Amino acid sequence: MNLAAPKLGVSARDRPIGVFDSGIGGLTVVSALRRLLPNEPIFYLGDTARVPYGGKSAATVERYSLEITAMLLAENCKTIVVACNTASALALPRLESTIPVPITGVIWPGARAAVAATRNGHIGVIGTRATIKSGPYERAIRALDPALRVSARACPLFVPLIEEGWLESEITDRVIRQYLTPLVEAGVDTVVLGCTHYPLLREAIARFLGDTVTLVDSAQNCAATVRQLLEKKNLRAGAEAAGQLSVALTDSPDAFLEVAKQALGLEIGTVQLREVIHPAHN
Amino acid sequence: MNLAAPKLGVSARDRPIGVFDSGIGGLTVVSALRRLLPNEPIFYLGDTARVPYGGKSAATVERYSLEITAMLLAENCKTIVVACNTASALALPRLESTIPVPITGVIWPGARAAVAATRNGHIGVIGTRATIKSGPYERAIRALDPALRVSARACPLFVPLIEEGWLESEITDRVIRQYLTPLVEAGVDTVVLGCTHYPLLREAIARFLGDTVTLVDSAQNCAATVRQLLEKKNLRAGAEAAGQLSVALTDSPDAFLEVAKQALGLEIGTVQLREVIHPAHN
Numbered sequence: 199m200n201l202a203a204p205k206l207g208v209s210a211r212d213r214p215i216g217v218f219d220s221g222i223g224g225l226t227v228v229s230a231l232r233r234l235l236p237n238e239p240i241f242y243l244g245d246t247a248r249v250p251y252g253g254k255s256a257a258t259v260e261r262y263s264l265e266i267t268a269m270l271l272a273e274n275c276k277t278i279v280v281a282c283n284t285a286s287a288l289a290l291p292r293l294e295s296t297i298p299v300p301i302t303g304v305i306w307p308g309a310r311a312a313v314a315a316t317r318n319g320h321i322g323v324i325g326t327r328a329t330i331k332s333g334p335y336e337r338a339i340r341a342l343d344p345a346l347r348v349s350a351r352a353c354p355l356f357v358p359l360i361e362e363g364w365l366e367s368e369i370t371d372r373v374i375r376q377y378l379t380p381l382v383e384a385g386v387d388t389v390v391l392g393c394t395h396y397p398l399l400r401e402a403i404a405r406f407l408g409d410t411v412t413l414v415d416s417a418q419n420c421a422a423t424v425r426q427l428l429e430k431k432n433l434r435a436g437a438e439a440a441g442q443l444s445v446a447l448t449d450s451p452d453a454f455l456e457v458a459k460q461a462l463g464l465e466i467g468t469v470q471l472r473e474v475i476h477p478a479h480n
Numbered sequence: 481m482n483l484a485a486p487k488l489g490v491s492a493r494d495r496p497i498g499v500f501d502s503g504i505g506g507l508t509v510v511s512a513l514r515r516l517l518p519n520e521p522i523f524y525l526g527d528t529a530r531v532p533y534g535g536k537s538a539a540t541v542e543r544y545s546l547e548i549t550a551m552l553l554a555e556n557c558k559t560i561v562v563a564c565n566t567a568s569a570l571a572l573p574r575l576e577s578t579i580p581v582p583i584t585g586v587i588w589p590g591a592r593a594a595v596a597a598t599r600n601g602h603i604g605v606i607g608t609r610a611t612i613k614s615g616p617y618e619r620a621i622r623a624l625d626p627a628l629r630v631s632a633r634a635c636p637l638f639v640p641l642i643e644e645g646w647l648e649s650e651i652t653d654r655v656i657r658q659y660l661t662p663l664v665e666a667g668v669d670t671v672v673l674g675c676t677h678y679p680l681l682r683e684a685i686a687r688f689l690g691d692t693v694t695l696v697d698s699a700q701n702c703a704a705t706v707r708q709l710l711e712k713k714n715l716r717a718g719a720e721a722a723g724q725l726s727v728a729l730t731d732s733p734d735a736f737l738e739v740a741k742q743a744l745g746l747e748i749g750t751v752q753l754r755e756v757i758h759p760a761h762n
Contacts, residue, residue, distance in 0.1 A: 327734070354644060359637065362637065369651060369654050369655055369658065372650070372651050373651055452609070
């Protein structure tokens with residue numbers, strides 16, 4: 199695959215942060231980035247034509263991630279953020295060895311924050327069925343500290359509840375109770391939101407868990423890692439930069455885009471529709 | 481595509497009914513077939529590696545349906561049942577013009593039953609977001625009787641609730657009320673279950689709708705159409721036949737297979753794992 203070299207004539211610092219997800223959920227990472235880095239330009243690409251990546255083979259997820267990353271490099275992005283748990287779990291090593299700009303996923307920032315947060319050494323992880331089955335947070339947490347205990351729970355109703363926009367609803371509160379009661383009873387003191395959709399349920403989940411359980415938002419921790427990276431590499435946009443947000447999708451947006459925009463308070467102009475580039479593989 | 485000719489040496493009547501769906505949901509059609517035609521052998525093929533078909537392009541759904549149908553013909557099936565709303569809506573004409581055995585989908589049997597059932601001329605249709613957006617039941621009902629009124633409602637939480645096995649749960653009852661109240665208030669007297677998963681919620685939905693609304697189960701109506709077809713073509717298995725059920729999937733089964741087996745009371749032996757055949761296209 200030929201990955202585009204950065205365009206000349208634009209200062210590296212003024213180039214956008216490229217963010218991608220299999221769909222719309224990764225906008226929670228964009229929202230966290232805008233709060234932390236309000237003057238950074240961001241180009242978001244959601245591969246809605248092929249959503250979800252969860253459940254697809256590692257080879258397919260790698261190929262899709264490379265294709266989407268190539269599209270972001272063609273936008274002259276200075277760094278890439280993989281705002282998708284499945285792609286972070288399955289495609290990060292391949293992306294890191296292939297693309298010419300620094301790259302950040304969501305798994306390690308979330309795992310590190312959970313390891314730092316737990317006091318009793320028992321961490322809960324929630325995510326989609328595919329994420330929980332493949333266990334990337336569990337592996338990352340155990341790699342950081344093998345003595346920690348991890349209890350994982352798939353919450354397959356959270357994504358459809360969020361996509362319906364039922365963020366504050368008695369139904370959602372009951373589903374949260376049904377899924378999270380076993381984790382609370384098991385004694386976790388920290389819960390990782392292991393799906394980029396879940397920060398949209400953050401308030402409802404925090405209300406259920408109460409003050410004694412720390413909620414680790416992997417979108418927020420991913421954004422903090424990106425800020426550190428840009429500072430270390432001297433890639434921060436100038437303070438006078440406008441911080442424009444561009445959003446492109448590989449298939450027409452559905453109602454969930456409106457839900458996410460409103461809940462996250464994101465100003466998104468016209469959403470661009472992009473065809474996936476299928477480069478020759480090498 | 482070369483479609484296999486029926487194998488010699490087996491009476492046409494003793495060959496299995498081939499049933500396919502993008503996933504496990506089509507087992508509701510198998511269950512209805514077993515009740516109506518207990519001595520018919522059935523070969524079920526669920527394309528779980530590529531589920532869901534809803535949301536994919538018509539060309540892709542046609543190609544997938546042809547590939548899966550070719551696999552069923554290789555099992556010597558005497559007739560094909562498309563137990564998938566998306567494939568029934570998008571691939572039936574192509575299948576009918578290509579394959580050498582009679583074929584039945586789920587849309588027309590459901591639409592015909594709804595048209596026969598309504599007394600006030602106002603029919604409700606519920607389904608996945610993809611089915612409701614593409615509107616196949618609406619088109620079929622209006623083709624049968626342009627004077628009828630159709631109110632459609634996407635119920636995207638039903639499939640994940642069913643796949644969780646929450647068939648009898650207060651949460652599910654509340655979701656049913658949330659989705660179906662607008663249809664009841666609009667005055668429908670008939671509701672079509674326009675998704676092959678939904679018969680698993682039939683009792684809970686009927687409890688909410690009460691006696692004044694007729695529930696049309698497209699799985700059941702599809703099975704009745706298959707019985708008529710086999711009788712008309714003189715393809716019914718002999719009364720002494722064993723009525724064996726074979727189930728094959730294109731990817732390993734998940735927990736939903738257990739939910740469906742138990743809820744439908746189906747006796748399924750070892751589930752076969754099959755790779756999709758990608759024949760040369762012509």
